[in-house]
Amino acid sequence: MTSLATAASQPIEWNSLGLDPIVFEIGAFKLRWYSLAYLAGILIGWWYLLKLLARPGAPMARRHADDMVFYGTLGVILGGRIGYVLFYRPDFYFANPGEILQIWDGGMSFHGGAIGTSVAMFYLAWRNKLSVLRVHDYIVCVVPIGLFFGRLANFVNHELWGRPTDVPWAVVFPDGGPVGRHPSQLYEAGLEGILLFTILNLLFWKTEARYQPGKLVGTFLLGYGLSRFFVEYFRQPDQGLENLSWGLTMGQTLTVPMILIGLFLIATAKSRRERVEPFAGTESVA
Numbered sequence: 001m002t003s004l005a006t007a008a009s010q011p012i013e014w015n016s017l018g019l020d021p022i023v024f025e026i027g028a029f030k031l032r033w034y035s036l037a038y039l040a041g042i043l044i045g046w047w048y049l050l051k052l053l054a055r056p057g058a059p060m061a062r063r064h065a066d067d068m069v070f071y072g073t074l075g076v077i078l079g080g081r082i083g084y085v086l087f088y089r090p091d092f093y094f095a096n097p098g099e100i101l102q103i104w105d106g107g108m109s110f111h112g113g114a115i116g117t118s119v120a121m122f123y124l125a126w127r128n129k130l131s132v133l134r135v136h137d138y139i140v141c142v143v144p145i146g147l148f149f150g151r152l153a154n155f156v157n158h159e160l161w162g163r164p165t166d167v168p169w170a171v172v173f174p175d176g177g178p179v180g181r182h183p184s185q186l187y188e189a190g191l192e193g194i195l196l197f198t199i200l201n202l203l204f205w206k207t208e209a210r211y212q213p214g215k216l217v218g219t220f221l222l223g224y225g226l227s228r229f230f231v232e233y234f235r236q237p238d239q240g241l242e243n244l245s246w247g248l249t250m251g252q253t254l255t256v257p258m259i260l261i262g263l264f265l266i267a268t269a270k271s272r273r274e275r276v277e278p279f280a281g282t283e284s285v286a
Helices: 002-009 033-053 062-087 090-095 110-128 132-140 143-156 184-206 215-231 250-268 270-275
Strands: 022-026 029-032
Touching: 022 033, 029 033, 033 062, 033 132, 033 143, 062 110, 062 132, 110 132, 132 215, 143 184, 184 215, 215 250, 250 270
Parallel strands: none
Antiparallel strands: 022 029
16 A cells, blocks of 8 residues: 555656657658647637638638738747747847757747737738727637647647646656656646637627627736736746746746736727727628
8 A cells, every 4th residue: 555655646757658749750850749739729720710700790801811820920930939038048049049040949938929929910900901909809719729739739848847846747857857847838738728718719609709899809818817827836937037026937927917908908898899890791790
């Protein structure tokens, strides 16, 4: 009995899970799960966005969604990498600029990716004279799909692991020392991916939230901000960014503006309903 109890209390060895960051390699070419996660998020997200746009009152047409695949991908990759370099490891990358382009090895900031994607959406909306807020309302409904696959890829890539712990599901990661750690990547996949997707899409399909510009994007900002703020208590922050002078980690600090903006957009969404103008060719909003 004692030996069974001791075995049960041992953390899970990541190496025993049979995972490999590389799907396959041919010569110098390596296909990584990290890359496939981005591809899956983009393609499934695009497919689901078309389902959303098929509903009455959509703020844009199919051709705009097709353009967003290009602009959104560019925004998330450039913004995510630049954000990671500037927010988390500026000293390292400025000393090793050649490694900035090696995104296949991991190292992307969600906050930077969100800013990059938002800039791309602003540009697309401006160029096509679309409602910026309503375009964002539809886009954020599919973002959790990419977050879910991305966090799973973080786990397979044995990166962004959690703080040391003795919980039964603790994992010993290859680069995390000999101690068991929270699999915080999976916590984020559940909260930022599954839970946030469920909330946003219940609001989209079961309420009139999509007719209140800013309500869905506000819900996304609030939901992601609260989820990330919470998970930061279990996730191991980057070295030197654990406890900043104001008592928060860098990840928590970057979520504070998201939470505040999200609350504002939700609180003021109903007042914008009367100014909703559906994209030409769609059913009018009642």
